[in-house]
Amino acid sequence: MFTVHAIDAETLESVRRTGRDASGNAPEPWLAEGGEPVRCCLRDAEPGEQLLLFGFDPKLPPDSPYRELGAVFAHAEPCAGPAATGYPEGWRGRPQVLRAYDARGWIHPSTRTHDGTNPEAELADILAHPEVVRVDSRNIAYGCYMFTVTR
Known part of the structure; x- marks a missing residue:
């Protein structure tokens, strides 16, 4: 048995509140065209949804040589999160x-x-x-x- 985890609420709240991502950059507002993978609720965006595109750190141990940052989409405003804890x-x-x-x-x-x-x-x-x-x-x-x- 396993659990699937979306981006944690604390990280999302910080990006929205501070206007800064894991690299210190401002998130880019994004009007969804539809199909963008939204990491806060683990589904594809519907056309017209307001998203943020920002740099995310998946939080491996800080001294790991495999630690990296990457761009992700999330809703610009808080959402209900994933519908379930299983595979999306x-x-x-x-x-x-x-x-x-x-x-x-x-x-x-x-x-x-x-x-x-x-x-x-x-x-x-x-x-x-x-x-x-x-x-x-x-x-x-x-x-x-x-x-x-x-x-």
């Missing part, structure tokens, strides 16, 4: 990179791509490795962070 229904069938990490924040060899047809089985297989403490799903084309999975 609207993102099934979407090829992803499942990047596994150990407790040091180092990439684990069980990292792989998947075609989106059975993400639960792929995640269960990766999480079966006792050294793996988290898996980050990332977009294949852009490499952007999508969400985190933990046991």
Whole structure:
């Protein structure tokens, strides 16, 4: 069994309140065209939704050589968050990179791509490795962070 985590509410509130992202830059207002992956509620945006595009730090241990920042979309105003804690229904069938990490924040060899047809089985297989403490799903084309999975 595993839990899928969206971007945490504290990070989102900070970006909205301070007008600064993980790099200290101002988030870019974005009027959704539809289909943008929204990381606060783990679904694709509907046309016309008000979003923010900003740099996000998925918070690996600070001394990890694999720590990185990347652009993500979130709603400009607070939303209800994900509908469930399982794999996002609207993102099934979407090829992803499942990047596994150990407790040091180092990439684990069980990292792989998947075609989106059975993400639960792929995640269960990766999480079966006792050294793996988290898996980050990332977009294949852009490499952007999508969400985190933990046991």
